[in-house]
Amino acid sequence: MSGADKSSWLGANLKRCTVCGNMFEPKHSKQTTCSPECAIKAHKAKVKKDYEQNKDKYREHARARRERIKQAKEATTNRKQSDNMAAITEISKRGVHYGLYVAEMWLEEQKRKREKNND
Numbered sequence: 018m019s020g021a022d023k024s025s026w027l028g029a030n031l032k033r034c035t036v037c038g039n040m041f042e043p044k045h046s047k048q049t050t051c052s053p054e055c056a057i058k059a060h061k062a063k064v065k066k067d068y069e070q071n072k073d074k075y076r077e078h079a080r081a082r083r084e085r086i087k088q089a090k091e092a093t094t095n096r097k098q099s100d101n102m103a104a105i106t107e108i109s110k111r112g113v114h115y116g117l118y119v120a121e122m123w124l125e126e127q128k129r130k131r132e133k134n135n136d
């Protein structure tokens with residue numbers, strides 16, 4: 018029992034709100050603010066303080082994230098390019114002109130559609 022505990026007052030464990038300075042009776046030991054409003058303010062202040070302290074880390078995270086997005090985009094572009102390359106390789110293997118190849122594809126497509134309709 019510590020009689021010197023200044024938060025003890027009339028048997029109640031009163032605490033001073035870290036935001037507005039009012040005395041309040043905490044519902045649980047970790048409560049540091051008197052009201053939800055003060056809790057929100059305290060949380061915002063904590064987030065801000067945390068950000069100020071770790072600014073460089075957060076900036077680095079943001080930069081790394083941007084870098085990952087950029088790389089993902091580049092990978093998609095590269096994949097598209099390699100798809101085109103595959104098509105071009107296929108055309109050159111067949112030894113046909115590109116226009117001819119497209120026409121052939123179109124004719125095959127029409128043939129498939131006709132077959133489907135005849136079913």
Ligand SMILES: [Zn+2]
Nearest residue numbers: 034037051055
């Ligand atoms: Zn308060």
